Amino acid sequence: MENRLLSDIGRTGTKVIMNGRIVTENNVIDDGVIIVRGDRIKALGCRYGINVPAGAEIIDAKGNLVCPGxxxxxxxxxxxxxxxxxxxxxxxxxxxxxxxxxxxxxxxxxxxxxxxxxxxxxxxxxxxxxxxxxxxxxxxxxxxxxxxxxxxxxxxxxxxxxxxxxxxxxxxxxxxxxxxxxxxxxxxxxxxxxxxxxxxxxxxxxxxxxxxxxxxxxxxxxxxxxxxxxxxxxxxxxxxxxxxxxxxxxxxxxxxxxxxxxxxxxxxxxxxxxxxxxxxxxxxxxxxxxxxxxxxxxxxxxxxxxxxxxxxxxxxxxxxxxxxxxxxxxxxxxxxxxxxxxxxxxxxxxxxxxxxxxxxxxxxLGMDDEIGSIREGKKANIIIADEKMNVKNVILEGRRVQLSGL
Ligand SMILES: [Zn+2]
The missing domain is CATH 3.20.20.140 (Metal-dependent hydrolases)
Structure with a gap:
């Protein structure tokens, strides 16, 4: 059982979410990029302000919203x-x-x-x-x-x-x-x-x-x-x-x-x-x-x-x-x-x-330093969804969840 669960969930490592509209605490960043390292949000910003590390796993948000879980x-x-x-x-x-x-x-x-x-x-x-x-x-x-x-x-x-x-x-x-x-x-x-x-x-x-x-x-x-x-x-x-x-x-x-x-x-x-x-x-x-x-x-x-x-x-x-x-x-x-x-x-x-x-x-809950928004240093709990909140992707603590496996 445990092995099956482990194989259902993506590996940790550096991930880059590109081509998304990032919903932050204060605004929406169009054409935004988020760097996820391990279980954390390492950096975020608009495409031209972020250095994308070579060899990272790229997640294409396809113009959808990128939001906190x-x-x-x-x-x-x-x-x-x-x-x-x-x-x-x-x-x-x-x-x-x-x-x-x-x-x-x-x-x-x-x-x-x-x-x-x-x-x-x-x-x-x-x-x-x-x-x-x-x-x-x-x-x-x-x-x-x-x-x-x-x-x-x-x-x-x-x-x-x-x-x-x-x-x-x-x-x-x-x-x-x-x-x-x-x-x-x-x-x-x-x-x-x-x-x-x-x-x-x-x-x-x-x-x-x-x-x-x-x-x-x-x-x-x-x-x-x-x-x-x-x-x-x-x-x-x-x-x-x-x-x-x-x-x-x-x-x-x-x-x-x-x-x-x-x-x-x-x-x-x-x-x-x-x-x-x-x-x-x-x-x-x-x-x-x-x-x-x-x-x-x-x-x-x-x-x-x-x-x-x-x-x-x-x-x-x-x-x-x-x-x-x-x-x-x-x-x-x-x-x-x-x-x-x-x-x-x-x-x-x-x-x-x-x-x-x-x-x-x-x-x-007193956990807003850890979860609840897309901010540098917080846990990478991120969803990609369209404007009607149809959820396309889920990232739980930096790991991509295989939704079809759930
Ligand atoms: Zn109740």
């Missing part, structure tokens, strides 16, 4: 599998669509023992060639408000002995942990996360804006899929007479917190006007597109799949995903589609699109 911080699976069941398959499915860094996201449908078993499996997968793509775990729950989310039968009360046990097993992997701030014990839990350098994320919640502001002061940094699974605390005062404010507005108001959005093609998760409003309020540096893909994400063949219970399911609703209870449950997106939709819905250009698709996520 996507970073997906909220992704439960893809290619027919959840990360908990087959991380290797899920990683490859998203790699095919240009995602070069992903946080394996474990949902609130899992037991603590399932979390712990998944950490063990992921630690093995990360050591493989393609496993480099997995840069950690995002815990979505289980300490969430049961009124918000798809099939919340397994969300549970916050107990220190539970989260300490899960943390101990996943301490090398856990980067983000989402919880509902209104739950009993949330303050202590947030303090625990802060002490462990885990990014605090609020979601599946109806916390009032004062509560959210308190958590922001104490280190809350992220809103989990803004506009999805969020509500207002009861009782509604003057129902029908005023529009209440709550967690979503608190996150929109704060300048520093990041917010995730799921940009599906039909604007079901977040209406196109709401995406524009979010961009206007948060600015282009604080919005992070995610796939929130479940097992049906990034599939090659979209005709039908079977869910965990073996129920056949026809994904005919664009890129939405419904669970066996017919509830909206994540999506079938991969990041290429998410970013294409984001551009279609909001009119942003390529530079902003790749902030939302890569750089902002890297900054949130």
């Amino acid at each position: 996507f970073i997906d911080i909220h992704c439960h699976g893809g290619g027919g599998f959840l990360f908990k069941d087959n991380a290797d398959a899920a990683l490859k499915a998203h790699l095919r669509h240009g995602t070069t860094s992903v946080l394996a996201t474990l949902s609130y449908h899992m037991t603590d023992n399932e979390y712990i078993e998944t950490f063990q499996k992921l630690e093995k997968v990360i050591k493989t060639d393609y496993g480099k793509q997995c840069i950690g775990v995002n815990m979505e729950g289980p300490y969430l408000n049961p009124r918000y989310g798809a099939d919340t039968s397994k969300v549970r009360a916050i107990k220190a002995e539970d989260y300490e046990r899960v943390y101990e097993a996943g301490r090398k992997l856990i980067r983000i942990w989402t919880f509902a701030p209104e739950l009993d014990g949330a303050k202590d839990f947030a303090a625990f996360l802060k002490s462990k350098n885990i990014i605090q994320s609020a979601g599946h919640s109806e916390a009032d804006h004062e509560t959210v502001n308190e958590f922001i002061k104490n280190g809350l940094r992220l809103g989990c899929h803004l506009m999805n699974a969020m509500g207002f605390p009861p009782p509604f005062v003057f129902k029908g007479a005023i529009r209440e404010v709550g967690i979503a507005e608190a996150l929109l108001w704060d300048d520093d917190t990041y917010v995730e959005v799921i940009p599906d093609s039909k604007g079901v998760h977040v209406r196109p006007l709401m995406l524009k409003l979010i961009l206007k309020l948060k600015g282009v540096n604080r919005v992070v597109a995610i796939s929130d893909a479940f097992l049906a994400g990034a599939l090659k063949d979209l005709e039908y799949i079977k869910d965990e219970k073996g129920l056949e399911y026809v994904p005919d609703e664009g890129d939405l995903y419904y669970n066996g209870l017919n509830q909206l449950c994540g999506s079938r997106l991969s990041m290429d589609y998410a970013i294409r939709n984001m551009m279609n819905h909001t009119g942003i250009g390529f530079v902003d699109a790749f902030k939302i698709g890569a750089l902002n996520a890297a900054a949130l």
Whole structure:
């Protein structure tokens, strides 16, 4: 197995990407050249300003965009599998669509023992060639408000002995942990996360804006899929007479917190006007597109799949995903589609699109010196794609991925 994977992935060595439109953090360099040495971007610029080393492997971008690989911080699976069941398959499915860094996201449908078993499996997968793509775990729950989310039968009360046990097993992997701030014990839990350098994320919640502001002061940094699974605390005062404010507005108001959005093609998760409003309020540096893909994400063949219970399911609703209870449950997106939709819905250009698709996520994770943009010295996680985000080539840490082998 391991040998086959190794032969699927190109050799390291100096590579030169030519004839591309390079999307950097600030601009697009037409007729650009990138020199890749080992796993790093060695140099980049316009064709006439770069010395191309003799004997290097040339990659012709054929006039396409040359962009940073996507970073997906909220992704439960893809290619027919959840990360908990087959991380290797899920990683490859998203790699095919240009995602070069992903946080394996474990949902609130899992037991603590399932979390712990998944950490063990992921630690093995990360050591493989393609496993480099997995840069950690995002815990979505289980300490969430049961009124918000798809099939919340397994969300549970916050107990220190539970989260300490899960943390101990996943301490090398856990980067983000989402919880509902209104739950009993949330303050202590947030303090625990802060002490462990885990990014605090609020979601599946109806916390009032004062509560959210308190958590922001104490280190809350992220809103989990803004506009999805969020509500207002009861009782509604003057129902029908005023529009209440709550967690979503608190996150929109704060300048520093990041917010995730799921940009599906039909604007079901977040209406196109709401995406524009979010961009206007948060600015282009604080919005992070995610796939929130479940097992049906990034599939090659979209005709039908079977869910965990073996129920056949026809994904005919664009890129939405419904669970066996017919509830909206994540999506079938991969990041290429998410970013294409984001551009279609909001009119942003390529530079902003790749902030939302890569750089902002890297900054949130404190990894923007390593990944998230095309810059000298960063890891050579690069994709070549056309203007509609159809991915043609993927380079993972300086190695060309044979997409047909995935
Ligand atoms: Zn999710």
